Amino acid sequence: MSYFLTPEAIFEMENGFATGNNEKLRTLISHALTYAPLEVVEHAFENCTFICLEKGGAFFPNSLIGARNIIVFPNSIYTWSTDRQIRTILHEAAHNFLGHHSLAEPDFDMYLLDYDDQEAQAWSQVKSWLSRSGYTKPEKERS
Numbered sequence: 001m002s003y004f005l006t007p008e009a010i011f012e013m014e015n016g017f018a019t020g021n022n023e024k025l026r027t028l029i030s031h032a033l034t035y036a037p038l039e040v041v042e043h044a045f046e047n048c049t050f051i052c053l054e055k056g057g058a059f060f061p062n063s064l065i066g067a068r069n070i071i072v073f074p075n076s077i078y079t080w081s082t083d084r085q086i087r088t089i090l091h092e093a094a095h096n097f098l099g100h101h102s103l104a105e106p107d108f109d110m111y112l113l114d115y116d117d118q119e120a121q122a123w124s125q126v127k128s129w130l131s132r133s134g135y136t137k138p139e140k141e142r143s
């Protein structure tokens with residue numbers, strides 16, 4: 001049985017590396033991943049580096065990055081509704097968790113996957129996590 005962590009526990013688990021010590025992004029991701037099961041959080045921090053280019057340049061030497069997946073968010077993520085932030089972060093974590101591929105990969109066609117199918121699969125995974133974690137959209141964002 002999977003379980004869900006608090007944002008504080010996830011923040012500690014991350015230790016600053018997966019977000020390159022970007023505290024603002026680390027806080028945001030810790031909050032979003034509280035709606036994903038523990039194994040998803042572990043998988044994300046083991047395999048991903050999250051980037052939000054807020055302050056300009058960042059150097060990630062390949063000795064640190066290795067074969068990690070890079071997840072990039074736009075600066076505007078900080079101004080989005082909480083609901084959109086959570087769904088977007090979980091969506092990218094789902095791509096990582098499900099072992100998806102990117103159109104940018106030269107041999108994308110070899111994986112015999114359809115881009116739209118991957119997107120649908122990721123969104124369906126997000127829906128399942130949100131439901132299992134008992135997520136409810138923040139009151140002030142309900143329309």
Ligand SMILES: [Zn+2]
Pocket residue numbers: 091095118119122
């Ligand atoms: Zn996607």
